[in-house]
Amino acid sequence: MNTDQFLVKSALKYIDKISFTWQTPSNIALVKYWGKSNPQIPKNASISFTLNNCHTVTTVDFEKKEKSKVIDFDLFFEGKQKEDFKPKIAEFFKRIQEYCPYIFDYKMTINSENSFPHSSGIASSASGLSAIAMCLMSLEKEINPDLSEEFMNKKASFLARLGSGSASRSIEGPLVVWGNHPAIEGSSDLFGVKFPYKVHDVFQNYQDAILLVDKGEKQVSSTVGHNLMHNHPYAKNRFLQANENLATISKILQEGNVKEFVSLVESEALTLHAMMLTSNPYFILMKPNTLEIINKIWEYRQEKNSNICFTLDAGANVHVLYPENEKETVNEFINSELAKYCQKYQYICDSVGFGAKKF
Template sequence: MNTDQFLVKSELKHIDTASFTWQTPSNIALVKYWGKSNPQISKNASISFTLNNCHTITTIDFSKKQNSELVSEFNRTVDFDLFFEGKQKEEFKPKIAEFFRRVEEYCPYIFDYKMTINSENSFPHSSGIASSASGLSAIAMCLMSLEKEINADLSADFINKKASFLARLGSGSASRSIEGPLVVWGKHPAIEGSSDLFGIQFPYKVHSVFENYQDAILLVDEGEKQVSSTIGHNLMHNHPFAESRFLQANENLAKMAKILQEGDIKSFVNLVESEALTLHAMMLTSNPYFILMKPNTLEIINKIWEYRQENNSNICFTLDAGANVHVLFPESEKLNVLQFIDSQLSKFCQKNHYICDTVGFGAKKL
């Protein structure tokens, strides 16, 4: 794997202060990854819809340190303050500090600046919507904006590729939040240009039935997950079904690539739901085992199945690593499905809370 392409090789321009704001989305995987090796390499390829309304907005203010070039490379630290939704969040800093440690080889300029990070989500933090994906991709885009200012030769394509590469070092799914509407992360023979190092846009023409696809996120549980995704991924190392699962996921991605091009929506429904349940089956069969679904998660799934059968609908569900349910459906069914959600499903959500979303196109500079 050639990571040298992401090293800073040019002379960097001197800038005293800079500030950048990016809005980057969460994403929802259709074919999941669960299990990874260092440094943040997935055990199987995955593909996701980029979301639009579920996003993080992050501003980073950069101030050049005095005499930063005199600091020994053995005594350098990344200096940053972190504010989340207006409040200083010391408990979030270790994860961000670890991210900076992982990217410092590729972004050595971060030692030269004091950073003030202000971030906010459009959705509840740590509740099964991929907040690490949107949050770390936003930081990565801010870093690349600074790199562009001090190295003007960078192309837009390279910026997106390196941002995805950097974001991946913080959160694997964050590699899929730079672009959209469909992004593949992980080397796969059926996907031209795919890489373990960064996400790429799905490179083939997608059937019109999947354009402007809808995702209503039913917030069954807005609290923090009992078991983090990091712990869950680590439990795949000695999982009895791990190797079979990795093989299955790669086979499913090849099937999904064909489905998306041909518009076989019935097969799409079947594969997406199977992937969601398989993800949670890996949690149920790990050691120690755990359950992230809640009783209302299952109530919603059964209601979706009933509705689909009674109305010959193409509605389906998927799940991330949490209790919340993503209800996916084509735009042509939007009116009827939203009425169904409001009248039948919202009662299973915490405070009747759900988010109406649609597929989006990735990061936006504000």
């Protein structure tokens, strides 16, 4: 794997003080990645919808300082200093220092806020770390103006991946593949790539309503969850299945077979949870209301001949996916039948988006 392409090879023109602000989205995987090897290399390829409304806005202020061996930064989340978030960001900076040596030359002040509840089962690490990566690449572009936008996005995805695997899929949109796969031209374990083929009209502006069944801290961190795959009795077959599913969904997205999309996406969600149910130690990540919602979705789909479906991350919340032409009827269904299973009737209406935006 050629990581040398991301090393800084030219002389840098340093700036005394500068600030950048980026908004980067979360994403929801359709084919899941669960299991990785170091350094943040996926055991199977994955594909996700980039979200639009669920995002992180991050400002990084860079101020030149004396070069040292210490990476100096302060972190504020929604206006408050967050010492408990710092170790994860410090580890991220440690992993990327070889590719961003200029971080030793600046004091960084990071201010972030989410458009969604933190630790709600929406991938806040994906949006948060991708936003920091885009700010770093803006600085790198400023001190090395020859960088192209294409390279900036590729390196930002590469850097974000070293903090959170799914963050590699939050730089661009509406569909991003991460992980080397023979059916996806240009795909790589090192960074996410936009789905390179023409997508059928039915999957344009796809809708995602996120039902907040449980807004508390995740029962199992993603890192712990991925590590459970190392000695999992079904891991090898799971990785094969995921890669087969990615080849299948690539055809589905191009041909517009929504019924097959529904079947594959729901199977992927339940398989992810099955891997946690059968790990050692084992975990049940769903809540009773998660199952209530799933059953209601199945009933509605059959009664209305709808193309509504669900997917899940590694938690209790439910992502309800549906084509734009069903938006009005499905939203009525969510409001009248599903919202009561959410904490305080809370859910987020979202749709696919197009990636990072600079402010």
